[in-house]
Amino acid sequence: MAQNLLGKKVALAGPRKSEEMSMIVRKLGGTPLLRPAQGTVFVDDEHLKSSIEAWVKSPPDWTILTTGMGLDAIFQAAEQLEQQDELLEALKHSQIAARGYKTVNALRKRNLTPDVRDDDGSTSGLIRELMNYDLKGKRILVQLHGESAPRLMAWLKERGVAEIKEVLPYRHVPPQDTDLNELLEDILQQRIDAVTFTSAPQIRFLTAYAEKHGKLADLKQRFEEDVVAAAVGRVTAQAMVEEGVPPKVIPEEERMGSMIVSLGKYFAEKERV
Structure with a gap:
């Protein structure tokens, strides 16, 4: 080398x-x-548990996943709640959009394939691919990655989405x-x-x-x-x-x-x- x-x-x-x-x-x-x-990045347990319970009770039309680590954290929390199977079923009956190869790999581990994925590893790339779909009136769940995603949220609202729910499995804290x-x-x-x-x-x-x-x-x-x-x-x-x-x-x-x-x-x- x-x-x-x-x-x-x-x-x-x-x-x-x-x-x-x-x-x-x-x-x-x-x-x-x-x-x-x-x-330190830490999991927000209470938020995550309540989000999973609402997720499996009323599965969204679309699930937008932004990180593999976040999806793994969600499934770990679901396992503790003994709702891992219910979560998997909710994902199977939802259209899935994934950003990044790590997210796609995390889905693949669970025998899931995204319907939409970004073209360049970015949120902008994911938005470009989602433009090909009619999201008006749809209920969408977005798994965030440590912080909010105002651009993505604004774009979804512009597309006439009926409901957006955010799941934040971990948070970034200042050093x-x-x-x-x-x-x-x-x-x-x-x-x-x-x-x-x-x-x-x-x-x-x-x-x-x-x-x-x-x-x-x-x-x-x-x-x-x-x-x-x-x-x-x-x-x-x-x-x-x-x-x-x-x-x-x-x-x-x-x-x-x-x-x-x-x-x-x-x-x-x-x-x-």
Whole structure:
């Protein structure tokens, strides 16, 4: 494996699989720095249980699933409620729209195939595919992924959907201010060469913290000129664009390891110019 990150310091903003990502950075010759920009993700048990009970009692016409991890959490909660079979039947009698390959894989584990899936791994791609269907008057359940999806909700309402129910199996919480401050100062002082982001909340928490302390413009300038921002996939990349920090690295295969390898290739190509 070529050491394309030799001498580079890479901040890892995602707390999940940080050990695995650190190992890949080291194999490529770089130095990983753990700089979590997202706190613990936890399941909202009471909300989830009441949502599942309502779901199986009155199955929706359409079920929109946005993450595989979320679907797994829902089935785990359903098993505790002894309603796993009822949930599976509700899904079988509903049209299913899925975003992302992990969601499709989570469905496949349960012998389910989505009627609609995104064309590019993003919510925008899912909306494009759903445009081919008449949703007017339909009852729709949307499984969210740690935060609200205002664009998707607004689009569904524009299509004349009769009812939208949201299921939020887990929530993203902010990291400690000390963690955000350390990452922010690393970027502003150019103590690092790159930051890898693995979810939309990470960039939002960071930019909100920078804005609160009057350093947002400086943060954006550092990302534009000196520090390379990398996104694990299209959803994270879109959030970064919305926050004014467009990523310079997005892997074709939306996986954390692929992001690190793509980052190394980016630096290698930059040095050859």
